[in-house]
Amino acid sequence: MVKAAAVILAAGEGKRMKSKEPKVLHEVLFKPMIDWVTDAVKVAGIDEICVVAGYAHRKLETHLKASCSIAIQTERLGTGHAVLQAKDFLLKTEPEDVVILCGDAPFIDGEIIDAAYEKHIAENNAVTVITANAKNPFGYGRIVRKDGNVTSIVEEKDASVDEKKITEINSGAYWFKTSSLLVALAELKNDNAQGEYYFTDTVEIISEKGYNSGSFMLEDFGMIAGANDRKQLAALNTYARQIKLDCLYECGVTITDESGVTVGPDVTVGSDTTILPGTILKGKTKIGSFCVIGPNSLIDNCEIANYVVFNASQAYSAKIADYVTVGPFSHLRPNTDLHEKVHVGNFVEIKNSVIGEGTKVSHLTYVGDSDVGKKVNFGCGCVTTNYDGVKKHRTKVGDNAFIGCNTNLVAPVEVGESAYTAAGSTITKNVPPHALAVARSRQENIEGWVTRKQSKND
Amino acid sequence: MVKAAAVILAAGEGKRMKSKEPKVLHEVLFKPMIDWVTDAVKVAGIDEICVVAGYAHRKLETHLKASCSIAIQTERLGTGHAVLQAKDFLLKTEPEDVVILCGDAPFIDGEIIDAAYEKHIAENNAVTVITANAKNPFGYGRIVRKDGNVTSIVEEKDASVDEKKITEINSGAYWFKTSSLLVALAELKNDNAQGEYYFTDTVEIISEKGYNSGSFMLEDFGMIAGANDRKQLAALNTYARQIKLDCLYECGVTITDESGVTVGPDVTVGSDTTILPGTILKGKTKIGSFCVIGPNSLIDNCEIANYVVFNASQAYSAKIADYVTVGPFSHLRPNTDLHEKVHVGNFVEIKNSVIGEGTKVSHLTYVGDSDVGKKVNFGCGCVTTNYDGVKKHRTKVGDNAFIGCNTNLVAPVEVGESAYTAAGSTITKNVPPHALAVARSRQENIEGWVTRKQSKND
């Protein structure tokens, strides 16, 4: 589809959102709406994308980085004017056809864009309006037809009594022949009450010139939904959440209670995995089969294999192998890599570390910047003191080592294979394999001390 | 409104609640119903309040402390008898007018009380019944009128076929001229099947004497709702929760999923703040803009500024400045004061402490009764040992200090500016600025110890 491009309208403020963010950066299932749309465009095989930014456009540019062309609409003179800002982009990239999309309508997907394109080409249309059938069309632009052709799109306030009865409505997305679009844009006028250039007028202009103007009707009205305020944004979330959960049910996932469960659009979960309430799965997270995830957990951009139990914990950009158990109340930070059968218990933080097969980090322990071998046992309260106030250093722990409770491993340091550290020791020097490292004072009992102290206090 | 007073009926047991608590102490959005009503009265500018207590009245007295007059209804002889208990209060405070309210109908607010009062005065009414229109009036007292005047309130069981068709119903709240009320109360009779004094009879008594008896109709029937059992109490919570969340949406707050989100009636949240599921905001909590709060958090009576991230943690009576991050899994106890850009990581408890700008308390640390400067770094596992078994003492840490991992700071103690403590040290004496404090033993490696131990065990 090299000859196609996309223009995404993303200039709006959305006043009723009461936000300092561009409207298209508001999120649905923790993914900004603009990313839903650009991802859909990419799925449809379109690489040339121009985003028309306006309100708070700096934030949008920062977000998009260099992934798209950006055109800035500095004045807000209507949707026709917005599309016009993409003129340079169209002249430069020279696509044969161009899809125009709303950046705040996240549910139009790649398959639809593709299917509409095929119809657009097959019918040799100059414009193909993507439409939907609305039970209650009030407020939407109506699709007016003559002899099969779409002759115009009439807005609510301009519609005749008969036109108001039309239930086929404009989704706000279209395919155009680029040449026809550019001609029509040049002819748009703003001689209306608002003094705005209406993009929908392009359809009538093209139709009047005798070109084919067709439509592609969506099956599901919900796919055109956008949000004008936070309550509607919440409704988009609810809609998208249910679709994703229904999709998981079909894949053989058990969800005992949907309360508080949000699974992002790009997350996959294997069959026979159970998700418990209060669980958020975000980003590109992949979860295998036979896992129990939750309750009250957050997993972002992680790879989780099979038979993993992840209970009331959080993980970010971590990798978790088969049969690992985590939680309750643990925190895996980026670049945590847990090998098979690792046990992470409660109140454990791990970051930027590899933990070898079968190792146990059971309680109240922080492992950071470490390479830990297999079958290591961390006692309770262990700390890798990776930061000396200036730099971060790595800790190495060999296979089968036993780290006593409340041990500090002052990095850079290495504990050899099968070595022990005594409880309460601060380890500053390497411990050879099979050695015991002790760094603590001998215990002294001062008899009667408490009695004397109390009598003093009395 | 100095000449007005309020009498709140709060004597009921609510048998179907199956509770040892007075019915009015049951909570809606974590605020006892009686407090909703007394707060509404105060918002309306009425300071003289008499609460008529009965069932479990000691608990109610304890709850109200000295904020209201309290009259005790020792026998339960009907609503008329309940109001009669406020006679001494009325004779003593001498209000010109008095509003009678149900302590278990939490949604009548100050504006309504005020607006009804204005109508009551403007119409020179002896009584003004606050009414509502019910789709299904079954079970409610019907408002019977003649020539515009309210002539009586007829209970379901006493209503004629025609009266049963009346959809205007009694909310249970009224304004009275105090003089008319006292006369009517004196004339109430209990010559009915139940042998009870019905308060609603006062309307007929007053009307028959030829005084003006009017009404004030509520727009929203939901505002009169009360609860007779726990399921209805849950319904009150659901109703109130949705109203508060809708209010937040309008203020520009994002709520991605309403599951488990409860925001108390006295909480405020700024625009562009996101609330994640499982989050309870209680008491007088104030949250600024651009924050992310939740998931699975509880915040009670806190002041939170802008750009704060508060993840899966709990805070009580804490103050949190701009750009602070908290969590996951931390606990801020009363009198925690976090200055700008403080980072509180995971498994951290802070209480009764001031933490200076930019300080990091990243992991597994308890800071109690402490004054901590700016840009201090707490290693993992640090403890302020504020309690010696007899008294609590304070700890002071100067700017830029570095507290090594698993350090005990035995209060009272002071760590000077830019001072270091070595990992694993127990600090019992003050550390001068720029000094390093060490309190630990030298490490000894006992080679082959593990091998010998294992061969013994075999």
Add this chain to the structure above:
Amino acid sequence: MVKAAAVILAAGEGKRMKSKEPKVLHEVLFKPMIDWVTDAVKVAGIDEICVVAGYAHRKLETHLKASCSIAIQTERLGTGHAVLQAKDFLLKTEPEDVVILCGDAPFIDGEIIDAAYEKHIAENNAVTVITANAKNPFGYGRIVRKDGNVTSIVEEKDASVDEKKITEINSGAYWFKTSSLLVALAELKNDNAQGEYYFTDTVEIISEKGYNSGSFMLEDFGMIAGANDRKQLAALNTYARQIKLDCLYECGVTITDESGVTVGPDVTVGSDTTILPGTILKGKTKIGSFCVIGPNSLIDNCEIANYVVFNASQAYSAKIADYVTVGPFSHLRPNTDLHEKVHVGNFVEIKNSVIGEGTKVSHLTYVGDSDVGKKVNFGCGCVTTNYDGVKKHRTKVGDNAFIGCNTNLVAPVEVGESAYTAAGSTITKNVPPHALAVARSRQENIEGWVTRKQSKND
């Protein structure tokens, strides 16, 4: 009811579940469906139970252990063939009557089984079909009657236009005279399109022989519900959850928000207890009165007395006495026994330990395999180092002892009554009563160390 037995059909795969588990092992309210059914049978006083297993039958056998007889259906030749697998069981146990139940219809309870049996006996029926009235009977087997007798059960696809109008449908559960059942099973044929033996044909066979064939109609259609896919399984959970919560409301339990609240069928909760959102109560958990449980908690198989506060924590097979407080963020593992007024604060793990009355374990502490007396105070960061890498040992702490912060108690070890341990000590030897045990180095302050270090780094 010694002369009755039960046969439970549990051979199905439930293809649309997309599961490697037998369908009947999928859970409703965290209890496998088969356990709902076997428990109902036991409540009805029936001890002889045969479960007909098929798909993944090893897992089912493992789950049931020796609690039931098991018959394996190796080929799937229809429901009639499934029941036939129980023939040996019936010949061996010789019950006069037998109830046939679906293992994946969890809501038929003991009372129904019992009531249907009484009707079955009173009417001297050879078969009694348990039926229900369906608003929309499409897809269900219809109950065809003549002269009051049930003459046959007609499946959707075989039903005439008139039969399709019948709204009384087959629940899939039946009482049979064993002798009639065995005769009818022997006469079942598979001369139909599918080549399967339909169990429902037995009703017609028996009726045609002139025996009494009656019915027992359920009041609530919901009681026959089963699940064919994960979405329906979620619906069963929703249905069962609401019934249980409604039951709690009636018992005087407050639930402020039902989101994320799941209470298992075998859990009991006392009046005036509040359950906060995100709380799962599982297994045989018993909770007393005046407790506050949650938010975001998980309690499995625990006994909790009265006036307990359990906040954002998890407990498994623990016992908690009156006035105990736990949390936020603590973890009670099996065989934790907290006596009255114990305080467990945040980030505390306790396992296999008895904690005496009034003892405080406030923060960041692990107590394992310990016997702790009354009014003991654990400082922050204490650890019982119960594991030496080979064996687990017990720790004893006497009444009124004070364990300093970051103390290691290296088991086996005993701290005497009213003894102290100094902060940061590793205690390896017993501490006599009233003694102070110290095991740490003296603090040394190295002045100017930080300044020198920094100038080196610059």
